[in-house]
Amino acid sequence: MLHLFVTPDELQGDTLIITGEQFNHMKNVLRMKVGEEFSAMNGADEKEYRYGIETITDDAITARLRFVKEANNELPVKVTIYQGLPKADKMDLICQKCVELGACRIVPVAMARSVVKFDAQRGARKKDRWQKIAEAAAMQSRRGIVPEVSLPMTMEEAVADAKKTCTVGLLPYELQKDDGSTKGILESLTPGQSLAIFIGPEGGFEEKEVEMAKKAGIRPISLGKRILRTESAAMVVLSWLIYLFEVS
DSSP states (O other): EEEEOOGGGGSSSSSSEOOOOHHHHIIIIOOOOOTTTEEESSSOOOOOEEEEEEEOOSSSSEEEEEEEEOOOOOSSEEEEEEEESSSSHHHHHHHHHHHHHHSSSSEEEEEOOOOOOOOOOHHHHHHHHHHHHHHHHHTTTOSOOOOOOOEEEEEHHHHHHHHOOOOOEEEEEETOOOSSSHHHHHHHHTOOOOOEEEETTTTOOOOOOOOHHHHHTEEEOOSSSOOOOOHHHHHHHHHHHHHHHHOO
16 A cells, blocks of 8 residues: 655645646556545644545646554664764665664765765765655655655764664664673663764774774673674564564
8 A cells, every 4th residue: 555754734624635756656557546545644643644546637636534543663662873874875775774673763874985975065965865755665665754864974973973862772782792682672662762873884983983882881882793794784683573572
C-alpha cells in the first residue's frame, strides 16, 4: 500500500487533495484508480490516516478519510547516526538503509580519514539529495516520521552535538577488545533514551578522534570479530536494536 507524508495542515478535515509530484506518481507511475486506498502521515503525531480515492482529474487527486490508527512504527530509542563521510555514492545507501532500520537522524561527519571533502555549497547540495533519499525510504518502510539528514559536520562539531542531544553515545571501533560489553550496553538501553552511534569512514578512526569521543562520554564498542565496511556498521547496530526492542 502506498504511504505518503503530508503536512499537518493538509490532514485537517476529512478531505485530502494531492497535487504536484505525489499526484504524478500516484496517477502516472502507480496508475491508481478511484476507490483504491493509501495511508498518509504528517510526521508529527505518528498516527496513520487511511484514505480512499474519490476523484482523479488532470491535476489533482481527491481522497476521503476512512479511519485513523496509531502507527507505532518507531524504535523506542531515538538513534542518531554520525557517519564518517565515505567515498563515491555509499552515503546514498547508508541514508536509505539506516532510515529503513529506524534511525531518526543522520549526520554526515568529515573525519580525519574521510577521502571526500565538501565545501559549504557542495555539502548543502549533497544534504538535499540525501534528505530526498531519506524521505523515499521513510515512505517505503512506513515510518512515522521523515528522519532528518543534517548538513555535514566536523568531528569536533559532531561530538559536541552528540553530547548535547543524546543520552548515550557509542563508537564501534575495530581496535576495541571484544569483551562482551557491547551486548550489555545495548541491553541496558531503555525506551525514551536517545542514542548516538559514531561510524568511521573507510580508513577508520584516528586515535585522537577516539580519545576526543571518550572524553565526551562516548564509549568505544566492538561489533564482533570481523571488520565491517563503513556502510555496514550502522546497519548492524540498528538491527540489534530492532531485535532487542521489537522482536518478541
